[in-house]
Amino acid sequence: MVECRAVFPCFLVSLVSFVSLVPPIARAMKITNARVIVCCPGRNFVTLKIETDQGLAGIGDATLNGRELSVASYLSEHVIPCLIGRDAHQIEDIWQYLYKGAYWRRGPVTMSAIAAVDTALWDLKAKAAGLPLYQLLGGKSRTGVMVYGHANGSDIEQTVDEVLRYVEAGYQAIRAQSGVPGLDKVYGVGKGRLFYEPADADLPSEHDWSSEKYLRHTPRLFERIREKIGFEPHLLHDVHHRLTPIEAARLGKALEPCQLFWMEDATPAENQQAFRLIRQHTTTPLAVGEVFNTIWDCKELIENQLIDYIRSTVVHAGGITHLRRIADLAALYQVRTGCHGATDLSPVCMGAALHFDIWVPNFGIQEYMHHTEETDAVFPHSYRFERGMLYPGDSAGHGVEIDEALAAKYPYQRAYLPVNRQQHDGTLWSW
Ligand SMILES: O=C(O)C(=O)C[C@H](O)[C@H](O)CO
Ligand SMILES: [Mg+2]
Incomplete structure (x- = not known):
């Protein structure tokens, strides 16, 4: 008993000093918040922002031209609730979770949403490492x-x-x-x-x-x-x-x-x-x-x-x-x-x-x-x-940020890509 009491504080001390030696990149980085920002500074863009308990934020593009709000909604309604509390460093596991876990695989809406998460997580990891992403x-x-x-x-x-x-x-x-x-x-x-x-x-x-x-x-x-x-x-x-x-x-x-x-x-x-x-x-x-x-x-x-x-x-x-x-x-x-x-x-x-x-x-x-x-x-x-x-x-990360206050000045405007028809008889063609 006596021995044990003497050992315990030593163990605590070494644990504390071990933790302080672990570089930030090797520590879990909990996702605390995520939100979708839709703006139209000349054209529509959908951006996902992910925030963590380390005070870092990462962003990813989720824009699908002419179908923007479908990805925004997919992210807000279905993806963000699954992200909160996860370790932002687990990029591969989160990718697999969103791809296999949806059951419904592939498609531009799903894959643009996954892309936005993935890009934001790579941005975060590179910021945590203090390195440009290419490194x-x-x-x-x-x-x-x-x-x-x-x-x-x-x-x-x-x-x-x-x-x-x-x-x-x-x-x-x-x-x-x-x-x-x-x-x-x-x-x-x-x-x-x-x-x-x-x-x-x-x-x-x-x-x-x-x-x-x-x-x-x-x-x-x-x-x-x-x-x-x-x-x-x-x-x-x-x-x-x-x-x-x-x-x-x-x-x-x-x-x-x-x-x-x-x-x-x-x-x-x-x-x-x-x-x-x-x-x-x-x-x-x-x-x-x-x-x-x-x-x-x-x-x-x-x-x-x-x-x-x-x-x-x-x-x-x-x-x-x-x-x-x-x-x-x-x-x-x-x-x-x-x-x-x-x-x-x-x-x-x-x-x-x-x-x-x-x-x-x-x-x-x-x-x-x-x-x-x-x-x-x-x-x-x-x-x-x-x-x-x-x-x-x-700069650390992918090097792109979003000015949210400015983005808020450009609200979403519905816009579509054109359609194409055969000149001689009006048959719908690929645009
Ligand atoms: O840039 C290209 O090669 C294109 O074909 C542009 C596409 O028409 C455009 O990205 C559609 O949203
Ligand atoms: Mg092209």
Whole structure:
């Protein structure tokens, strides 16, 4: 008894000194609060903020263009109650809990919600470690992230002028889209010069489409651009899911002399085997995947080497945890990444994607469209753009924050993506 009483205080003392030696990153970090912030600084964004008992907060993007409130509600009603009290460090377990635990797997709403949690947790872990997120992933594999910008014009000459502007600004890669004679509105051709925003207020607008007109026009666009700028800058093009496989094969073949970096979303990809037909006919590199949300959407495309670039990104594909899995599968087949980066992905997604890009061994390119000044003010960030490259910055976490007071000044406004109809008979088509 006497011995025991003497030992007990010593044990307590050593326990206390042991705990104080444990670095913060190795201690449990209890989630105490989480909330969804919906705002519209020029366009709608949904952001998840997670707070912990260590006084740290992490944020993740949950924006699903045109269906924003479904993810906001999924998070508030179904996910947040399950997060409170969990250890924020258990990123993998929480991912599996939300994916397997829902019973209903996959889908853009579920996977965007999981992505938001995952991004916020990686942000928190990196903040707890006092490191930029890319360090936790394995460090930098390159000095910066090559991006492509968007040049668009209402006709060929206007698009050529836009391409030249991007070349002068130092871009090494440029996506070119042009209006098509005889079509009213064409995907990718916006009103503004720096950003393209397809979502319309209130109800979806209707566009018209003719594959024949588009197929006659597009090879001429790229021939003209190459005549003007030569073969040094990379050129990209987005078909935006509008062609049948054999039409896509025809376009890919016609574009071969122009040596594109990629032809994107040449045909809808629900049927992954559709890409086999395109592949059999053309050596134009193929990119796909911005609408994918899990590895299962691209498994056959990757394993059969039917594509060259996988376009999935953090917010719609289950966060960094799942995107990393997709990239690792892709690496086995020399498929490289080309993360989606349109303006409907918030700066929070862009920040996280840049940490991923600077690490991922099989990086290809990153899409980059400028956000509006209002958006940049709501989401202060450490990433920066310089002559065709983006750099994630070295602040702890993913380097993007949200100014909640400012966000509250921009309430949600219902907006939809357009729909598309065949010009000759009004049949609903892919937009
Ligand atoms: O950026 C791209 O390549 C796109 O295709 C943009 C999409 O139309 C947009 O993100 C839809 O919300
Ligand atoms: Mg696209």
